[in-house]
Amino acid sequence: MTRIAILGTGLIGTSIALALREHGKADAQIVGHDKYIDVARKAKQRGALHEVADMAHEAVRGADLVILAAPLLAIQKLMEEIAPALGPDTVVTDTGSTKAEVMRWAAELLPHPENFVGSHPMAGKTDFGPDAAESALFDGTRWIIVPAVNSTERAVNTILSLADTVGAKPMFMDAAEHDAYAAAVSHMPMMAAVALFSLGRASEAWPELSVMAAGGFRDMTRLSGTDPAMAFDIAVTNRENISHWLERFASTLLDLRDRINDVDNEGDLYKILAATEFEHAGFRNGLIGREEKVGADVSAVGAFSFSDFLAGGWVSEKLREVMKDSDDRLKKLEARDRTQRRV
Amino acid sequence: MTRIAILGTGLIGTSIALALREHGKADAQIVGHDKYIDVARKAKQRGALHEVADMAHEAVRGADLVILAAPLLAIQKLMEEIAPALGPDTVVTDTGSTKAEVMRWAAELLPHPENFVGSHPMAGKTDFGPDAAESALFDGTRWIIVPAVNSTERAVNTILSLADTVGAKPMFMDAAEHDAYAAAVSHMPMMAAVALFSLGRASEAWPELSVMAAGGFRDMTRLSGTDPAMAFDIAVTNRENISHWLERFASTLLDLRDRINDVDNEGDLYKILAATEFEHAGFRNGLIGREEKVGADVSAVGAFSFSDFLAGGWVSEKLREVMKDSDDRLKKLEARDRTQRRV
Numbered sequence: 142m143t144r145i146a147i148l149g150t151g152l153i154g155t156s157i158a159l160a161l162r163e164h165g166k167a168d169a170q171i172v173g174h175d176k177y178i179d180v181a182r183k184a185k186q187r188g189a190l191h192e193v194a195d196m197a198h199e200a201v202r203g204a205d206l207v208i209l210a211a212p213l214l215a216i217q218k219l220m221e222e223i224a225p226a227l228g229p230d231t232v233v234t235d236t237g238s239t240k241a242e243v244m245r246w247a248a249e250l251l252p253h254p255e256n257f258v259g260s261h262p263m264a265g266k267t268d269f270g271p272d273a274a275e276s277a278l279f280d281g282t283r284w285i286i287v288p289a290v291n292s293t294e295r296a297v298n299t300i301l302s303l304a305d306t307v308g309a310k311p312m313f314m315d316a317a318e319h320d321a322y323a324a325a326v327s328h329m330p331m332m333a334a335v336a337l338f339s340l341g342r343a344s345e346a347w348p349e350l351s352v353m354a355a356g357g358f359r360d361m362t363r364l365s366g367t368d369p370a371m372a373f374d375i376a377v378t379n380r381e382n383i384s385h386w387l388e389r390f391a392s393t394l395l396d397l398r399d400r401i402n403d404v405d406n407e408g409d410l411y412k413i414l415a416a417t418e419f420e421h422a423g424f425r426n427g428l429i430g431r432e433e434k435v436g437a438d439v440s441a442v443g444a445f446s447f448s449d450f451l452a453g454g455w456v457s458e459k460l461r462e463v464m465k466d467s468d469d470r471l472k473k474l475e476a477r478d479r480t481q482r483r484v
Numbered sequence: 485m486t487r488i489a490i491l492g493t494g495l496i497g498t499s500i501a502l503a504l505r506e507h508g509k510a511d512a513q514i515v516g517h518d519k520y521i522d523v524a525r526k527a528k529q530r531g532a533l534h535e536v537a538d539m540a541h542e543a544v545r546g547a548d549l550v551i552l553a554a555p556l557l558a559i560q561k562l563m564e565e566i567a568p569a570l571g572p573d574t575v576v577t578d579t580g581s582t583k584a585e586v587m588r589w590a591a592e593l594l595p596h597p598e599n600f601v602g603s604h605p606m607a608g609k610t611d612f613g614p615d616a617a618e619s620a621l622f623d624g625t626r627w628i629i630v631p632a633v634n635s636t637e638r639a640v641n642t643i644l645s646l647a648d649t650v651g652a653k654p655m656f657m658d659a660a661e662h663d664a665y666a667a668a669v670s671h672m673p674m675m676a677a678v679a680l681f682s683l684g685r686a687s688e689a690w691p692e693l694s695v696m697a698a699g700g701f702r703d704m705t706r707l708s709g710t711d712p713a714m715a716f717d718i719a720v721t722n723r724e725n726i727s728h729w730l731e732r733f734a735s736t737l738l739d740l741r742d743r744i745n746d747v748d749n750e751g752d753l754y755k756i757l758a759a760t761e762f763e764h765a766g767f768r769n770g771l772i773g774r775e776e777k778v779g780a781d782v783s784a785v786g787a788f789s790f791s792d793f794l795a796g797g798w799v800s801e802k803l804r805e806v807m808k809d810s811d812d813r814l815k816k817l818e819a820r821d822r823t824q825r826r827v
Contacts, residue, residue, distance in 0.1 A: 263698045283695060312695065322689060326697040330680065330704045332744070335760050336736040337673065342763050346665060351767060352626060352655065354669040355606045360703045361673045365764045369757040376744045376753060387741040391734040393679040398730040401675070401719045410719060414712040417678050420685050421708045424694060 143169040146204040148197050148219050149211030150175040150184035153236050153262065155274035157208060158189035160307035163276040174200040176215065184271040198226040206299060208260075209235040213374035216243060220250040227252055232299040234260045238323060238371070239379040240287045240316040248289065258300040259287035261319065262309060263327075267366045277308070284309035287316050324382030328375050332383060333390060334364035335372070486512040489547040491540050491562050493518045493527035496579050496605065497553030498617035501532035503650035506619040517543040519558065527614040541569035549642060551603075552578035556717035559586060563593040570595055575642040577603045581666060581714070582722040583630045583659040591632065601643045602630035604662065605652060606670075610709045620651070627652035630659050667725030671718050675726060676733060677707035678715070 145161065147154045150173045158171050173190040174197050175181035181193045194200035201207050201223045209216045216235050227233070233256055237243045240259045247257040264282040266273060284304035288297050304311040314322070341350050341358070376383060400410045488504065490497045493516045501514050516533040517540050518524035524536045537543035544550050544566045552559045559578050570576070576599055580586045583602045590600040607625040609616060627647035631640050647654040657665070684693050684701070719726060743753045 263696055265698065265700075282698065285696070314692075318692075322692050322696050325684060325687065325689070326693050326701040330700050332740055333676075333680070333737060334700075334704065335757065336740045337676070337733060338764050338767070339756070339760050340733055340736045341668060342760075342767075344668065346668070349657075349661075349665050350669050353606055353628070353665050354767075355608065355625065357608075357673050357677075357707050358669040359768075360706050361677065362764060362767075363703050364700050365760050366768060367757075367761065369754065369761045372757045372761075373750075373754045376757075377750060380744055384741045384745055387737050387744075390680060390683055391737040393683045394676060394730050394734040394737075397675055397679045398727045398734075401723055401730075402727055407716075407720060411712060411716045413682070414678065414710075414715045414719075417682050417685075417708050418710065418712045418715075421681050421705060424681070424685075424697075424705075425702075425709060 143206070144204045145169050145171050146194075146200040146207045147171060147173045147190070148175075148200060148207065148209050148223070149215065149236075150181045150190070150271055151210065152265065152269045152271070152273045152278075154208065154210030155184040155187060155189045155271040156264075156276065156278040157210065157236075157262075157303075157307055158184065159187070159274055159276035160279055161303075162189065164306050164308060172200050172204070176211070180271060184274070187271055187274065189271070189274065197222045201231065202226050203228070204231055206303070207231055207233045208303075209233065209237075212368075212370045213237045213239060213243070213378050215374075217246045217250070220246055224250055224252055227256075229253060231256060232296045233257045234300050234303070236260055236262055237378075238327065238375050240285075240319045240323075242378040244287065244289055244316045254289060255291045255293050256296050257289060258292050258296045259289075259316065260300055260304070261285040261287070261323070262304075262307075264309070267363055269368045269371075279304075279307040279309040282309050283312045285319055286311050286313050287319055288313070320379050321382050324379055324386050328379055328383045329386035329390060331364040331367055331372060332376070332387060334362050338362035338365040486549070487547045488512050488514050489537075489543040489550045490514060490516045490533070491518075491543060491550065491552050491566070492554030492558065492579075493524045493533070493614055494553065495608065495612045495614070495616045495621075497551065498527040498530060498532045498614040499607075499619065499621040500551060500553065500579075500605075500646075500650055501527065502530070502617055502619035503622055504646075505532065507649050507651060515543050515547070519554070523614060527617070530614055530617065532614070532617065540565045544574065545569050546571070547574055549646070550574055550576045551646075552576065552580075555711075555713045556580045556582060556586070556721050558717075560589045560593070563589055567593055567595055570599075572596055574599060575639045576600045577643050577646070579603055579605055580721075581670065581718050583628075583657075583662045583666075585721040587630065587632055587659045597632060598634045598636050599639050600632060601635050601639045602632075602659065603643055603647070604628040604630070604666070605647075605650075607652070610706055612711045612714075622647075622650040622652040625652050626655045628662055629654050629656050630662055631656070663722050664725050667722055667729050671722055671726045672729035672733060674707040674710055674715060675719070675730060677705050677710075681705040681708040 147158055150158070154173065158173065161169060161171065170191050171189070172192040172194050173181050173184050174194045175184070178193070178195065181190070184190050185193050197219055207223065207227070209219050211219055216237055233247070233251060235243050238261060240261060243259055248254045251257055262279055262282065262284045264279050286297070286300055286304065301311050341347060341354070344350055400413060403409065490501055497516065501516065504512060504514065513534050514532070515535040515537050516524050516527050517537040518527070521536070521538065524533070527533050528536050540562055550566065550570070552562050554562055559580055576590070576594060578586050581604060583604060586602050591597045594600055605622055605625065605627045607622050629640070629643055629647065644654050684690060684697070687693055743756060746752065
């Protein structure tokens, strides 16, 4: 019988357990451990675990697969704790949101680093803890797999099978690549949400602002509700990449400010807004990633100037509509310019 | 019988009509007009309108109340068009997202500016057009009312009653105040979403980024799907305030970058993240606005330093938890500092 140990039974760990039990790993024995015993007991009550282990090293003894689903810095500590108890064939993975540091810890701390393969399930929600767990959390989401240079084929296949069993789509990446990309689409946006919320909250006008804040502000600041322990660990294990993207975002905001203030070229501002809305509609409708035809010149295209690229890509009714609308708008703006002097 | 004219039958105009008909204005005759006749016909098909008028001035003839629910710059043009057809007692309002320019246009263009009162319903969604309209769109949301200096009591009461009838909570503000606040919680976040999406989209790594983008990036960029005509009109009618808040946001992002890179004071970063998460939980749970006890020193508190203010405000189990967690974390960080040298 397969024995699976899950260390850290919060949202991710408990959801993995629920998904494994629901999707045909009925024969597996799942043992869970959490730093907070109540959290592990709650996961068991939810039907996710067969057993709760008081100590991490007890949980991994005899396990075929160990999943480290704790906050990042706790993963390091767990590796130290379980190292003496790991069997020579036990495959180990983690679910941390950054990968370079985790891969380094695994190489240093585990007795058989070749049995380690990093994971990052690209799923989550703001609510945390076992109560928020769902067996369908990973359905159709990407599960990034980061093998070490010396990972065994058996270890990699075990993690491929894990991703597949919980309903996720596996995607291979190296740790440095992963951390750079995750900073752009996940870690930096989270920090930006923290910055945006605290900017509003610190304002003297917060009593009015908070009342006026509608869905947009709520969406844009939702990630500032991330578990602070998780956010902190991400920040300190992916500093350089997050800083890089925070700087680029700040600079893009100031570029856009300049466009908004460029009263002599209002048509350019409209084109930027229309092109972005069009691109976003494609993204929202699942037109993503490697499926997309990428023109050879994409790498040379800066923010706010991808309209040419667009025209070659997704020629559609929508593009024509946007462009026609843009033309109408420009004509109107020109007409306005002719009849009004701007002050 | 009350006659109400709605000019612009997109998401907002059609939703107002549906709400009026559902919430007890069964006796009112609602006539709609849209620049695009198909859009007005669609609104009628949805049961929002009794009549469709081909021309704006036809729609307002004999109306008791005229609601200008078009994009901002179109409101200016509509005011010019309807001015000759407005009766001496017709109350006029708009639903534009910025107010200073609208109030100026009304004073200049309308024959009886004292019958004009500005409105800004703080409701919306990314989808636009009459198909997206809902009678419940305004339920429990704020409806900002901006009277002119010479608005009649009758005009103000008519708009109060309108807001109330569609299910919204009225809130009075002057135009300058409104535009400053709306820039902070609505217009700047929308522009930030545009900047964030185009930053990712313009990246060479977009094929990977778009695949990895999970709920967080989607939430943070959702507003870049705003109707470009609406976004453009907001930008050009509220330039100064939006620029101000874009600059403050950019500078807050760079401050946060500095905190993330301050390896000697990691505890401060954790405190910021924990305090923001705590504050955000309060906001998410409706602890907002003027209901809140505001300490006398709030105006002096900068971003990232409101923890002291907090302690006086919402003393709760959660605060104690966060603080205890923070203490534990700090102890651990100190322990780590003692055992490791940072490279």
